[in-house]
Amino acid sequence: MPITYTSNEQVEVYRFSIPVTIGVPLLALFVQAFVPLRFPRFAVYLDLPLLVTIFFSMARRNPVAGLFTGAVIGLAQDMLGHNPIGIYGIAKTVVGYGASSLGVKLDVENAGARFLVTLGFYLVHSAVYFFVARELVNMTQTWSWLHGMLAGLANAALGVILYFLLDKFKQRT
Amino acid sequence: MESVLGRYRNLIILVGVLFLQVLGLATQVREDKRGGSDAQSTRLIRVWVVGAITPFERGLVWIQDGTGNIWHNYFYLRGVRAENRQLKEQIEQMRLEQVRLSEDAAQARRLQTLLAFKEQFISKTVAAQVIGSSGSDLSRTIYIDKGENAGIKRDMAVMTADGIVGKVLVVYPSVSQVLLINDQSSGVGAILEKTRLQGVLRGSANGEVILERVMSDEQVPVGETVLTSGGDQIFPKGLPVGTVDKVGNGKDLFLTIKVRPAANLSKLEEVLVLVEKQERQQTAEDSTRMRAADILAQRLPSVPEKPAADANAVGVTVPGTKPASATTEAKPAGTAASLNAKISSGASVAQKAPLAGQPAKATGVASSGQKSPSTNAAAPGAAKPVPSQTKTDNAPKKPAKPASTPPTTPSAAQTSPTAVPQSSPPNSQRPANESSPQ
Numbered sequence: 001m002p003i004t005y006t007s008n009e010q011v012e013v014y015r016f017s018i019p020v021t022i023g024v025p026l027l028a029l030f031v032q033a034f035v036p037l038r039f040p041r042f043a044v045y046l047d048l049p050l051l052v053t054i055f056f057s058m059a060r061r062n063p064v065a066g067l068f069t070g071a072v073i074g075l076a077q078d079m080l081g082h083n084p085i086g087i088y089g090i091a092k093t094v095v096g097y098g099a100s101s102l103g104v105k106l107d108v109e110n111a112g113a114r115f116l117v118t119l120g121f122y123l124v125h126s127a128v129y130f131f132v133a134r135e136l137v138n139m140t141q142t143w144s145w146l147h148g149m150l151a152g153l154a155n156a157a158l159g160v161i162l163y164f165l166l167d168k169f170k171q172r173t
Numbered sequence: 174m175e176s177v178l179g180r181y182r183n184l185i186i187l188v189g190v191l192f193l194q195v196l197g198l199a200t201q202v203r204e205d206k207r208g209g210s211d212a213q214s215t216r217l218i219r220v221w222v223v224g225a226i227t228p229f230e231r232g233l234v235w236i237q238d239g240t241g242n243i244w245h246n247y248f249y250l251r252g253v254r255a256e257n258r259q260l261k262e263q264i265e266q267m268r269l270e271q272v273r274l275s276e277d278a279a280q281a282r283r284l285q286t287l288l289a290f291k292e293q294f295i296s297k298t299v300a301a302q303v304i305g306s307s308g309s310d311l312s313r314t315i316y317i318d319k320g321e322n323a324g325i326k327r328d329m330a331v332m333t334a335d336g337i338v339g340k341v342l343v344v345y346p347s348v349s350q351v352l353l354i355n356d357q358s359s360g361v362g363a364i365l366e367k368t369r370l371q372g373v374l375r376g377s378a379n380g381e382v383i384l385e386r387v388m389s390d391e392q393v394p395v396g397e398t399v400l401t402s403g404g405d406q407i408f409p410k411g412l413p414v415g416t417v418d419k420v421g422n423g424k425d426l427f428l429t430i431k432v433r434p435a436a437n438l439s440k441l442e443e444v445l446v447l448v449e450k451q452e453r454q455q456t457a458e459d460s461t462r463m464r465a466a467d468i469l470a471q472r473l474p475s476v477p478e479k480p481a482a483d484a485n486a487v488g489v490t491v492p493g494t495k496p497a498s499a500t501t502e503a504k505p506a507g508t509a510a511s512l513n514a515k516i517s518s519g520a521s522v523a524q525k526a527p528l529a530g531q532p533a534k535a536t537g538v539a540s541s542g543q544k545s546p547s548t549n550a551a552a553p554g555a556a557k558p559v560p561s562q563t564k565t566d567n568a569p570k571k572p573a574k575p576a577s578t579p580p581t582t583p584s585a586a587q588t589s590p591t592a593v594p595q596s597s598p599p600n601s602q603r604p605a606n607e608s609s610p611q
Contacts, residue, residue: 026225032308034230037315040439044310063183071190079222080305081312082342082352086198088309090191097187133311136195137202140357142378 014059014170021056024166025073028052033080045151047122049073051159053092054121055166057099058108066103070096084137091128095121111160118159122152220345223316227348230305231318238302297449299323303441304348313356313380315339317444320347328407330447336413336435337361337401338444349446353438354414355382362404363414363432368393371402374414374432382415384430385423393420399432409450 016024028048036043053073057066074092078085099121102108108117126148133139178185301317319325321344329341331351339359343350352359355376363374363384372387384399397417403410415434423429 029222029308030226030229033226033305033316034233036306036308036439037303037441043306043308049308064186067183067187067190071194075194075218076222077308079219080226081307081309082314082350082356082358083312084198084201085218086194086201089194090198093187093190093194097183101183129311132198136198139311140378 012172013061014172016056016059016169016171020169024056024169025049025052025076029073029076029080032077045154046158047125047151047155048158048162049077049088050092050095050122050125051118051155051162052166053096054099054118054159055163057096058103058117059170061100061103063097063100063104066096066098066100067093068096070094070099083133083139087129087132087137090132091125094128095125098124111164114160114163115156118156119152122155123148126151219343223345223348223350227305227316230316231348234302234304234318297447298445299325299448301325301349301444301446303444310380311378313353313376313438314342315351315353315441317349317351317446318347319446320345320349322346324448325349325446326448330408330412330450331444332408332412332447333436333441333444335437336415337408338436338438338441340407341446351444354434355380355438360405361408361414362402363399364402365393365417366398366400368397371404372428372430374399382432382434384417384432385427387423387428387430389422389426389428393417393428393430395420399430409447 028051032043032046032048053070056069060066060069070092071089073096074089075085077088077092081088099117102117106113108114130141130143134141299319301319301323303315304318305316307314317331325341325344327341327344331338331340337354339351339353339356341349342352353376354361354374357376357378359374359376361374362371364371365384365387368391370387370391370393372384374382374384377383387393395417399414399417401408401410401412401414413435415432415436417430418433419431421429421431
C-alpha cells in the first residue's frame with residue numbers, strides 16, 4: 001500500500017511506494033558507507049542521504065512528512081558513525097522541514113531550481129551540523145567556506161542527476 | 174488557543190522533534206562525561222541499523238573479491254613469472270636480514286632478562302576484512318567482518334603489516350566498528366624512534382594525524398619514524414605508526430607534529446586485530462644459554478687474548494669449585510673476562526687473581542670470574558654448553574683440566590642484574606624507562 005501525504009491543491013503532491021520509501025534511503029546509506037572504502041574522497045564531498053532527504057521532502061511537499069523523513073534518515077546515518085546519535089538527525093530534520101516548506105511554495109521541478117535548492121540546503125545542513133557538533137557536543141570543528149562551497153556544488157550536481165532518476169518512482173496522488 | 178496550535182502545527186512539531194533529539198544528544202554527552210559509553214546505552218538501535226546495512230556490504234565485498242580473484246588468479250597472469258623470480262630474490266635477501274635481526278633480537282631478550290624487563294608480545298591476531306565505513310568524514314570509523322563470535326573485544330588494537338590502524342570501538346556479534354587513529358576522538362601513545370621523544374597521537378577534524386605533547390627542546394627531523402610507545406595499554410610498544418611529515422609549534426612549550434600514517438587509512442582492505450597479547454618477563458630459561466656478557470664480548474672489541482702458555486701461567490682455579498669441562502667454559506669465561514676487563518674493571522682485573530696466590534689451572538679469566546660480580550652473575554649460563562665456535566677455538570689451547578666454575582649460590586646469581594648493565598650499551602636502559610605507562 002503506497003504511503004500518501006496531505007497535499008496542497010495548488011501544487012502537485014507525489015507519493016512513493018513502501019519499497020521505494022524504505023529502500024532508497026537504505027541504499028543511500030549503504031552506498032555512503034561502502035563507496036568511501038574505494039574512493040575515500042566520496043565521504044568528504046558527497047552526502048547521499050542528504051540528497052535523498054531533500055528529494056523526498058520536496059516531492060511530498062508536507063513539512064511534517066519532510067521533517068520526519070529527515071529525522072529518520074539522519075538518525076540512521078548517525079548510527080553508522082561513533083559520534084552521539086542526533087547530530088545528523090537534527091541537521092536533516094531542519095533540512096527536511098525546509099525542503100518541504102520550500103516545495104509547497106516554489107516549483108522545484110526544473111534542474112536549475114533543484115541545483116540551487118540542493119546547494120543551499122547543503123550549506124544549511126553543514127551549518128546546523130557545525131553548530132550542534134561544536135556547541136552541544138563540544139566536538140572540534142573547523143568551518144571552511146571553500147570546502148563548503150565545493151562540496152555544495154558537487155552535491156548539487158549529483159543531486160540534479162539523482163533526482164531525475166528518482167523521479168521515475170514518483171506516483172501522482 | 175486551538176487556532177494558534179493549528180496555525181503553527183508544523184513549526185510546533187518541528188520544535189518538538191528537534192527538542193527530543195537535543196534531549197537524546199544531551200543524555201549521551203552526559204553519559205560520556207560520566208565515563209559511561211554511548212555504545213552501551215544506544216547499542217540496540219545501532220545494532221538495528223548496522224544489522225541492516227552490513228550484510229549488504231559484506232555481500233558486495235564478497236562478490237567483489239570473488240570477481241577480482243577470478244580475474245587475477247586465472248586470467249590476468251601476465252608478468253607473474255618475472256615477478257615470482259623477483260620475489261624469490263627478495264626472499265633470499267630477507268632471509269639474510271632475518272638472521273641478522275634474530276641475532277639482535279636474541280641479544281635484546283637476554284639483556285631484558287637481566288634487567289627484569291617486562292615486554293608485551295603479540296601472541297594472537299585475527300585477520301578481518303574491511304566491509305564498510307561510517308560514510309562521514311566527521312566520524313572516521315570502519316566496519317570489519319569479524320565480531321564477538323571471532324573473539325574480538327572492545328579496545329583491541331587493529332593494524333596492518335604497514336602500521337597501526339586504530340582500535341575496536343563497538344563489537345557486534347559478527348561485525349565490529351573500528352575507530353581509526355585519524356579520528357579526532359582517538360588517542361595513541363607514540364614515541365619518535367631516534368630522538369625518543371614521547372607524545373600523544375591524535376586525529377584532527379580534517380583527518381590528519383597529529384603528534385601532540387612533544388617537548389620543543391629538541392629538533393625533530395622530518396621523515397623520522399614514529400612508533401607506538403605502549404603507554405596507552407592498547408597498542409604494544411614498537412609498532413610503526415608513521416613518519417614525521419611536518420613540525421610546527423604548538424601550545425606552550427610543545428611541538429605539534431603532523432604524522433603521515435604508515436598504514437593507508439583511506440584504503441584499507443584487510444586488517445589484523447590483536448586479540449591476545451601477553452606481558453611476560455623473560456626468564457633465564459627463556460633466553461639462550463649464552464650469557465649476555467659473552468654475546469657482548471664477541472661483538473665488542475676486547476683485550477687481545479694471551480697465548481695459551483701464558484694463560485696457563487697466570488690462570489687460577491677457584492678453590493671449592495667443581496671441575497668443569499675446559500672446552501665448554503674456557504672461551505666464554507675468557508670473553509667475559511676481557512669484557513669486564515675492558516668495561517668494568519679494566520684489564521688489571523684479569524691479572525689480580527694470580528696475585529691472590531690461588532692455584533692457577535684455568536685461564537686468567539677464571540680469576541675475573543671470581544672477582545667480578547658480572548661473571549658470577551652469569552653462572553647459570555656459564556655452566557651450560559656454549560656455541561661450538563667457542564669450544565673449538567679453545568680446545569687446543571687448554572688441556573682438559575678442571576676449569577673454574579663460578580659459584581652457584583643464590584647470592585652470586587642475584588648480582589646479575591646489577592652486573593651486566595654496566596657492560597651494556599648506554600642506551601640499553603632506555604626501554605626499561607619507557608615501558609612505564611604515560
